[in-house]
Amino acid sequence: MRALLKSRTKSAAAAVFGALLGFLAFGEARAANPLELNFWLSGPRYDGKVAPCEYALRTITYQFRDKESTFWNSSLEITGYGNVRETAFRPWQSDNIPRRFCSGEAMLSDGKVRAVHFSIVEDGGFAGFGQGVEWCVVGLDRNWAFNPACKAAKP
Structure with missing residues (x-):
């Protein structure tokens, strides 16, 4: 007991x-006091220095081959690019993360030419280091990440 x-x-x-x-x-x-606002909650500072469109092509080629072979059991590869051009640079407010949007044509190993839309993102690499690349090949967005027809990969 x-x-x-x-x-x-x-x-x-x-x-x-x-x-x-x-x-x-x-x-x-x-709310944060003035000391916290001035020193601890300052936020990221972007330079706006984003690489040109050609910078991303090598990354897209590698990631496309890796995605197709690993997830879709496909032997498709990008063999070349053409008509690569910038479509927008920082299209939104200036305090957003700087991005360069580009489009072009990708020649695939099956002989078809498909449109490719991509963006280069400042501090968008792994864990925020380096520049990251987000891309979509029209007609081969099998998981619908940028659906419909890669519209979400454009500005």
């Missing part, structure tokens, strides 16, 4: 302590 009484007392004390801790942690939400 004594052990039961002690365990109930301990569990009641633990519940009160947990409730007190929860109240203190989530009790009141306050």
Whole structure:
């Protein structure tokens, strides 16, 4: 009987302590003070230096071959590019992440020419280091990531 009484007392004390801790942690939400705003919440600073369209072609070729062989069991590869051009640079507000949007034509190993739309993103590489590339080959967006017809890959 004594052990039961002690365990109930301990569990009641633990519940009160947990409730007190929860109240203190989530009790009141306050805005950042001026010191925090000036030093700790400054946010990223972008230079707007984004590589030209030709920079991404090698990456697209490699990633396309990897995606097709790994996920779709296909031997398709991009063998060449043509008519590569910039379609937009920072098309939205200036405080957004800088992007260069490009389009072109990709010759595939099956002999077909398909449109390719891509963007080069400042600090868009792995874990935010380097420039990242997002791309879509029209007609081969098998997982519909940029559907319909790669429209979401354009500005």
